[in-house]
Amino acid sequence: MGNDHIEAARAFHEFTKHSYTSVRTxxxxxxxxxxxxxxxxxxxxxxxxxxxxxxxxxxxxxxxxxxxxxxxxxxxxxxxxxxxxxxxxxxxxxxxxxxxxxxxxxxxxxxxxxxxxxxxxxxxxxxxxxxxxxxxxxxxxxxxxxxxxxxxxxxxxxxxxxxxxxxxxxxxxxxxxxxxxxxxxxxxxxxxxxxxxxxxxxxxxxxxxxxxxxxxxxxxxxxxxxxxxxxxxxxxxxxxxxxxxxxxxxxxxxxxxxxxxxxxxxxxxxxxxxxxxxxxxxxxxxxxxxxxxxxxxSATTPVVEPPATGEMFVFEPVAPREAMSLGETILRRGSTRVFAREAISGNELAAILALSGVHPRADFPRLTDTYLIVNAVEGLVPGAYYYRRDSGAFELLKKGEFRAEAGYLCLEQPLGSDCAALMVFMAELERVLAALGNRGYRDAHLEAGILAGRAYLAAYALGRGATGLTFYDDDTTKFFEPHATGKSPLLMVALGVPLSRARDS
Ligand SMILES: Cc1cc2nc3c(=O)[nH]c(=O)nc-3n(C[C@H](O)[C@H](O)[C@H](O)COP(=O)(O)O)c2cc1C
Missing domain, CATH: 3.40.109.10 (NADH Oxidase)
Known part of the structure; x- marks a missing residue:
C-alpha cells in the first residue's frame, strides 16, 4: 500500500485504457x-x-x-x-x-x-x-x-x-x-x-x-x-x-x-x-x-531522449512579436470543432512545439516526450515524428499519409484526420513510477496537461486552432513503435486551420 506500491498505478492505467473493443463493449x-x-x-x-x-x-x-x-x-x-x-x-x-x-x-x-x-x-x-x-x-x-x-x-x-x-x-x-x-x-x-x-x-x-x-x-x-x-x-x-x-x-x-x-x-x-x-x-x-x-x-528526470537515427528537420520558430497578445489569445481561445484540410507552416509548428515543450517551473522533473503525426505541414513530409525538445528538431520516424490512422487513434474523431498535425504526449510510465512512485502517475498527466495547454495558447496566438483529444491507448503506442516501445500515450492535441477561419479567408 502507499506511494511505493506502483502496482496500483499500473493496474489503474491498464483498467482505464480505451480500445476499439472497450468503447463498444x-x-x-x-x-x-x-x-x-x-x-x-x-x-x-x-x-x-x-x-x-x-x-x-x-x-x-x-x-x-x-x-x-x-x-x-x-x-x-x-x-x-x-x-x-x-x-x-x-x-x-x-x-x-x-x-x-x-x-x-x-x-x-x-x-x-x-x-x-x-x-x-x-x-x-x-x-x-x-x-x-x-x-x-x-x-x-x-x-x-x-x-x-x-x-x-x-x-x-x-x-x-x-x-x-x-x-x-x-x-x-x-x-x-x-x-x-x-x-x-x-x-x-x-x-x-x-x-x-x-x-x-x-x-x-x-x-x-x-x-x-x-x-x-x-x-x-x-x-x-x-x-x-x-x-x-x-x-x-x-x-x-x-x-x-x-x-x-x-x-x-x-x-x-x-x-x-x-x-x-x-x-x-x-x-x-x-x-x-x-x-x-x-x-x-x-x-x-x-x-x-x-x-x-529532488528527483531527477527519468526521460532519456534516444539517439537520433531518422532524418532531421529544423525550422526557425515564428517570432513572438508576430503573434497575438496573451490577453487576446486567452479571450479568443476555444477548441476547434472542425479543421479545414489545410497546411500550416513548419515555422508555425516549430513555434507551437517550442512553447509547449518548455518544462514548467515545478517540483517534478520532465516526465514526457512529444510525438507527432504530420498530415499537412509545409516543409515536412507527411509521416510520424519524434520532437526532440532538447534541440527543437523533428525526427522522421516513418513517412506516409496517416490521416486515417490519426483519426482512428483519437477515438475515431475526424479532428485527428483533418488537422495539420496531431501532437501525442507520451511517457515511459515504468521509469516515471520507479522515480516518483504512484505520485509520478499524477505528475506525468499534469505535465501533459500543461504542455497541451501551452500548445493551445501558441496555436491561437498564431491565429491557428487546436483541440485536446483522447485516444486508444495501446494502438497509439503500436503506431509509434519501435521508437515508442514501452511508452504510454497521455494526451493528444490536434493543431491546424479551423474550418470557419479557412472559409473567412
Ligand atoms: C484534456 C482534454 C481532452 C479533450 N478531448 C476532446 C475530444 O476527445 N474530442 C473533442 O471534440 N474535444 C475534446 N476536448 C475539447 C473540449 O471538449 C473543450 O475544451 C470543451 O468543450 C470546452 O470548450 P473550449 O475549449 O472551446 O473552451 C478536450 C479538451 C481537453 C482539455
Missing part, C-alpha cells in the same frame, strides 16, 4: 438529469467581489508563455493582478445558449466542458486583501472567505518546507471534484482531472510570467494536511497541486492551528456515483512523510 449513457453543476457554491460564506474592469496582458503570448519571472522578483501582488491571474486561468470567457440553457466556457480547455477543477487562495501578502483562505468563484468573479489568517506556513510545512511556498505572497490550491468529470468519463476521469488542471496551469503560468510574478507548481505535499485546510475529504474532492505565487518581502510567520472547516457546499447533482478505482489510485498516490516529499522534490 462498455458503452456509457449520460444521465443529463443528474449532470453535475460546474460550480462549487458555499451558501454560508461571505463574498468579496473582484474587479471586473480587467486589462489582460498585452505582451505577445509566445513570449509571455515561454518565459518565467525571476524566482527572486519581489513584484507586488495586489487584488487587480491576482484577479487577472485567476481570470486568465479559469475565468468565464464565452457563453453559448443550447436548448434554452446557458453554457459558459472558460479561459482554459476542459475535457467535455465539465470543469472539475476548483481553485482556493491562501493570501498572505496581497495588497488590499486581508490574509485568509478563500475560494475562487468564476461564475460571479468573487472570492468566498473560508478562513481568516495566514496559511502559507501551513502549506509550506505540508510540502517539506518548500522554499517557494514559504517565501510566497500567496498560494493557490487546485483541487478536483472528481464526480464532475466521472459523470461522463467514469474511472478514467482521474486522468482527465490532471489534464484539465494542466490547461489551467498553462494559462496561469503564462499570465504570472507576463506580470513578472514568480510562480512554481508544487505537487509533492502531504495530502491530508492540505485537504484539512481547504475542508475536502480527498476521495470526492482531491488536491491536484499547489502554486506558489510571488516572493514575499518578509518570511511568513507560523499559521494558526487548522480547525475543521464548518462551511457546507451545495450538492453538485441529485446523486453522485463513486468510482472505486478512481478513489483507490488517488489514495495510493498520497504522500505523508516529509522525508518522502523531500526525496520527490
Amino acid at each position: 462498455s458503452p456509457h449513457y449520460l444521465d443529463w438529469d443528474n449532470r453535475p453543476s460546474p460550480y462549487k457554491i458555499y451558501p454560508g460564506a461571505g463574498s468579496l467581489a473582484l474587479p471586473r474592469e480587467l486589462a489582460l496582458s498585452g505582451k505577445p503570448a509566445l513570449e509571455a508563455a515561454a518565459a518565467a519571472a525571476d524566482p527572486r522578483a519581489k513584484t507586488a501582488l495586489d487584488v487587480e493582478s491576482l484577479t487577472r491571474l485567476l481570470f486568465s486561468a479559469d475565468g468565464l470567457t464565452r457563453r453559448k445558449r443550447v436548448a434554452g440553457e446557458d453554457y459558459h466556457f472558460r479561459a482554459a480547455a476542459s475535457a467535455g466542458a465539465l470543469y472539475p477543477i476548483e481553485i482556493y487562495l491562501a493570501a498572505g501578502e496581497v495588497d488590499e486583501l486581508e490574509a485568509g483562505l478563500y475560494h475562487f468563484s468564476p461564475a460571479d468573479l468573487k472570492l468566498r472567505g473560508l478562513r481568516r489568517g495566514d496559511w502559507r506556513e501551513a502549506l509550506a510545512r505540508a510540502a517539506a518546507m518548500r522554499p517557494s511556498l514559504k517565501e510566497s505572497r500567496a498560494v493557490l490550491i487546485m483541487s478536483a471534484l472528481f464526480w464532475r468529470s466521472a459523470w461522463k468519463y467514469r474511472a478514467r476521469a482521474y486522468r482527465y482531472c490532471f489534464w484539465d488542471a494542466g490547461t489551467i496551469l498553462a494559462n496561469l503560468l503564462a499570465a504570472a510570467a507576463a506580470e513578472g510574478i514568480p510562480a512554481e507548481v508544487v505537487t509533492a505535499f502531504a495530502d491530508a494536511e492540505v485537504e484539512q485546510l481547504v475542508g475536502v475529504d480527498g476521495d470526492r474532492e482531491g488536491v491536484m497541486c499547489l502554486v506558489a505565487l510571488g516572493r514575499s518581502l518578509e518570511p511568513c510567520g507560523a499559521s494558526p492551528v487548522v480547525e475543521p472547516l464548518a462551511l457546507e457546499s451545495l450538492p453538485l447533482s441529485r446523486e453522485e456515483i463513486t468510482y472505486d478505482d478512481l478513489v483507490r489510485i488517488h489514495r495510493e498516490s498520497r504522500l505523508a512523510s516529509a522525508v518522502e516529499i523531500a526525496r520527490l522534490h
Whole structure:
C-alpha cells in the first residue's frame, strides 16, 4: 500500500485504457438529469467581489508563455493582478445558449466542458486583501472567505518546507471534484482531472510570467494536511497541486492551528456515483512523510531522449512579436470543432512545439516526450515524428499519409484526420513510477496537461486552432513503435486551420 506500491498505478492505467473493443463493449449513457453543476457554491460564506474592469496582458503570448519571472522578483501582488491571474486561468470567457440553457466556457480547455477543477487562495501578502483562505468563484468573479489568517506556513510545512511556498505572497490550491468529470468519463476521469488542471496551469503560468510574478507548481505535499485546510475529504474532492505565487518581502510567520472547516457546499447533482478505482489510485498516490516529499522534490528526470537515427528537420520558430497578445489569445481561445484540410507552416509548428515543450517551473522533473503525426505541414513530409525538445528538431520516424490512422487513434474523431498535425504526449510510465512512485502517475498527466495547454495558447496566438483529444491507448503506442516501445500515450492535441477561419479567408 502507499506511494511505493506502483502496482496500483499500473493496474489503474491498464483498467482505464480505451480500445476499439472497450468503447463498444462498455458503452456509457449520460444521465443529463443528474449532470453535475460546474460550480462549487458555499451558501454560508461571505463574498468579496473582484474587479471586473480587467486589462489582460498585452505582451505577445509566445513570449509571455515561454518565459518565467525571476524566482527572486519581489513584484507586488495586489487584488487587480491576482484577479487577472485567476481570470486568465479559469475565468468565464464565452457563453453559448443550447436548448434554452446557458453554457459558459472558460479561459482554459476542459475535457467535455465539465470543469472539475476548483481553485482556493491562501493570501498572505496581497495588497488590499486581508490574509485568509478563500475560494475562487468564476461564475460571479468573487472570492468566498473560508478562513481568516495566514496559511502559507501551513502549506509550506505540508510540502517539506518548500522554499517557494514559504517565501510566497500567496498560494493557490487546485483541487478536483472528481464526480464532475466521472459523470461522463467514469474511472478514467482521474486522468482527465490532471489534464484539465494542466490547461489551467498553462494559462496561469503564462499570465504570472507576463506580470513578472514568480510562480512554481508544487505537487509533492502531504495530502491530508492540505485537504484539512481547504475542508475536502480527498476521495470526492482531491488536491491536484499547489502554486506558489510571488516572493514575499518578509518570511511568513507560523499559521494558526487548522480547525475543521464548518462551511457546507451545495450538492453538485441529485446523486453522485463513486468510482472505486478512481478513489483507490488517488489514495495510493498520497504522500505523508516529509522525508518522502523531500526525496520527490529532488528527483531527477527519468526521460532519456534516444539517439537520433531518422532524418532531421529544423525550422526557425515564428517570432513572438508576430503573434497575438496573451490577453487576446486567452479571450479568443476555444477548441476547434472542425479543421479545414489545410497546411500550416513548419515555422508555425516549430513555434507551437517550442512553447509547449518548455518544462514548467515545478517540483517534478520532465516526465514526457512529444510525438507527432504530420498530415499537412509545409516543409515536412507527411509521416510520424519524434520532437526532440532538447534541440527543437523533428525526427522522421516513418513517412506516409496517416490521416486515417490519426483519426482512428483519437477515438475515431475526424479532428485527428483533418488537422495539420496531431501532437501525442507520451511517457515511459515504468521509469516515471520507479522515480516518483504512484505520485509520478499524477505528475506525468499534469505535465501533459500543461504542455497541451501551452500548445493551445501558441496555436491561437498564431491565429491557428487546436483541440485536446483522447485516444486508444495501446494502438497509439503500436503506431509509434519501435521508437515508442514501452511508452504510454497521455494526451493528444490536434493543431491546424479551423474550418470557419479557412472559409473567412
Ligand atoms: C484534456 C482534454 C481532452 C479533450 N478531448 C476532446 C475530444 O476527445 N474530442 C473533442 O471534440 N474535444 C475534446 N476536448 C475539447 C473540449 O471538449 C473543450 O475544451 C470543451 O468543450 C470546452 O470548450 P473550449 O475549449 O472551446 O473552451 C478536450 C479538451 C481537453 C482539455
